[in-house]
Amino acid sequence: MAGEAEMVRRRVLREARMAAGLTHPNIITVHDLIEEGGKLWIVMEYLDGLSLHQLLSQVGTLPAQSVAAIGQHLLAALRTAHQAGVLHRDVKPANVMLTGDRVVLTDFGIATAEGDIRMTTSRRLRGTPAFMAPERLHGGPAxxxxxxxxxxxxxxxxxxxxxxxxxxxxxxxxxMARSGPYPPPRRAGVMRPLIEGLLHHDPVRRYTPEQTAGLLAGMRASAYQAAI
Structure with missing residues (x-):
């Protein structure tokens, strides 16, 4: 047990340091890491706002154009993390904070370095199943x-x-994934092809960050032109 506890401590410390090395307005800022009494304390910026999950609990759904705007900011955070070799592994509405004019990706607590495919000692998946890619549910790496x-x-x-x-x-x-396709996004409008491309079961055919960025930028530009 002591050996397992030490492994967990080292993993948490390593992952916290990775998160602390990410600097971007759409990524929560980690100010300090403090290890004391066998416990690791992570000092992060305070965000005054709602998570996307909390907002959806209040309003149910959001218009496609609002989601496209949120998506642009969230994608910028992911691209920054990926370029630094960091995988988030638990992107979901509860880990997206909306505060003022910022969209902030939080909770890099289970982030990992790209290429580190080790799982916890108990072999449990680390992430939220409803937002986890099919290949990861099958036991594949992040x-x-x-x-x-x-x-x-x-x-x-x-x-x-x-x-x-x-x-x-x-x-x-x-x-559910094996029994048939997910319900088509009927409220997505112009975002439907993008969402379906991101949710392709074959990761090789799934939209890349670069493709996604281009499509989101085009949607925002079209919405702006329609408004003037």
């Missing part, structure tokens, strides 16, 4: 492509009011 699925599931949830496969555990979500 990856940029899996983060993009979670990003797509977050956009889907904001538009439709629930994730593509709204199960509470990995077995339920995996069973």
């Amino acid at each position: 990856s940029k492509e899996a983060d993009m699925w979670s990003f797509g599931a977050t956009l889907y949830s904001a538009i439709e009011g629930q994730p593509p496969y709204p199960g509470q555990d990995a077995a339920t979500v995996l069973g």
Whole structure:
């Protein structure tokens, strides 16, 4: 048990340091890491606002254009993390803070360095099943492509009011995915092709961050032109 506790301590410290090294307005700032009495304390910036999950609990769904705007900021955070070799592994509405004019990706507590495919000693999946890519539910490693699925599931949830496969555990979500496709995003409008591209079951065919950025920018530009 002592050996396992030490492994967990080192992993948490390593991952906290990775998160602390990310600097971007759409990523929560880690100010300090303090290890005392065998416990690790992470000092982060205070954010005054609501999580996307809390907002959706209040309003149900958001218009597609609002989701596109949130998506641009969230994607910028993910691209910054990926360029630094950091995978988030738990992108979901509860980890997206909305404060003032900022959209902030939080909770890098289970983030990992790209290429580190080790799991916890108990072999449990680390992440939220309803927002987890199918290949990860099958036991595959974290990856940029899996983060993009979670990003797509977050956009889907904001538009439709629930994730593509709204199960509470990995077995339920995996069973839903095997039984048939997720319900098409009927409220997505012009965002539907993007969301469907992000939620492709084949990670090789899933939209890349670069493709996604271009599509989101085009949607925002079209919305602006329509408004003037």
